[in-house]
Amino acid sequence: MIYTFSKAEISDVTALNILINSAYRGESSKAGWTTEADMLDGQRTDEEDLKNIMNKPGCYILKYTNEAGEIIACVRLEKHAEKMYLGMLTVSPALQNAGIGKQMMIASEQFAKEQNCKAVYMQVIKGRDELIAWYERQGYKDTGKRKPFPHGDPRFGIPKMQLEFIIMEKAV
Numbered sequence: 001m002i003y004t005f006s007k008a009e010i011s012d013v014t015a016l017n018i019l020i021n022s023a024y025r026g027e028s029s030k031a032g033w034t035t036e037a038d039m040l041d042g043q044r045t046d047e048e049d050l051k052n053i054m055n056k057p058g059c060y061i062l063k064y065t066n067e068a069g070e071i072i073a074c075v076r077l078e079k080h081a082e083k084m085y086l087g088m089l090t091v092s093p094a095l096q097n098a099g100i101g102k103q104m105m106i107a108s109e110q111f112a113k114e115q116n117c118k119a120v121y122m123q124v125i126k127g128r129d130e131l132i133a134w135y136e137r138q139g140y141k142d143t144g145k146r147k148p149f150p151h152g153d154p155r156f157g158i159p160k161m162q163l164e165f166i167i168m169e170k171a172v
Contacts, residue, residue, distance in 0.1 A: 003100075005107045008061040008074060013050045015071045016061065020045050023090045025157065032093030034101075034131060040157035045088065049155060053078075061088075062111065064104060073100050075108050083169075084112035086122045105138050109172045120172055123147055123165035132166070140168040 008016060022028040024044035029035035036044070053059050053076060064073035072095055076088040086108050091100045112120050122140070124132055132142075149163035150156050 003067075003072075003103075004065050005062055006065070008054065008063040008071075010051060010054060012061075012063060012071060013047050013054070016050055016063070016074055017045060017047050019071055019074060019092060020050075020088055020090045023093050023096075029093055032091070032096035034091070034096060035093075036125065036128075036157070039125060039127070039161060039163060040159055042154050042158040044157060046155065060111070062104070062107060064100065064107075073104050075104050077108055077111060079115050079117065082116070082118045084108070084115060084117040084120045084172075086120050089122075101134075102138065109170070112172050118171060119169050121167060121169040123167055125149065126164050126166050132168070135168055138170070140170045143167045143169050 021044050023032060023034060024036045025040065025042065026037060029037050050061070054061055056078070058079040060077045062075050062077060063071045066072050073091045074088065075086060075090070078085040078087070089101060089104055091104070109120055122135070124135065126146070145167040147165040147167060149159060149165060151159055151163070
């Protein structure tokens with residue numbers, strides 16, 4: 001199969017929204033191992049949020065498409081000085097465990113280097129041990145920094161418990 005990495009366009013917003021929400025929330029997300037459905041109800045993102053991300057200077061969404069042109073994976077990247085923030089790493093639940101996430105990480109790190117970044121960092125919900133271990137295998141380290149989850153903002157989901165983020169980083 002032939003897969004292609006490229007920057008997402010505004011015309012991709014609907015497909016991205018469906019993909020991201022299917023991988024993180026609800027019953028469809030439980031087909032993969034990256035679900036947050038046990039921790040959060042509601043949506044992961046919406047079309048307005050995705051458009052805002054794509055229109056923000058220094059912010060990109062990379063998409064990974066199959067031969068049919070369907071978006072099967074994506075990642076949000078945002079440049080902050082000499083670091084690149086990585087978020088919303090998403091692989092279609094039906095295609096998880098096929099190495100696509102790892103390919104997305106490699107592409108993200110290469111993109112960060114092309115943008116003259118020295119490191120890539122992310123925030124991961126504390127307690128997602130399997131996911132944190134996967135990021136550690138990719139070379140990311142827990143910085144020891146913590147950030148509160150945006151409780152009370154349903155645009156990011158409705159927490160079923162008290163949540164916080166750990167900040168992970170990797171030099172590139």
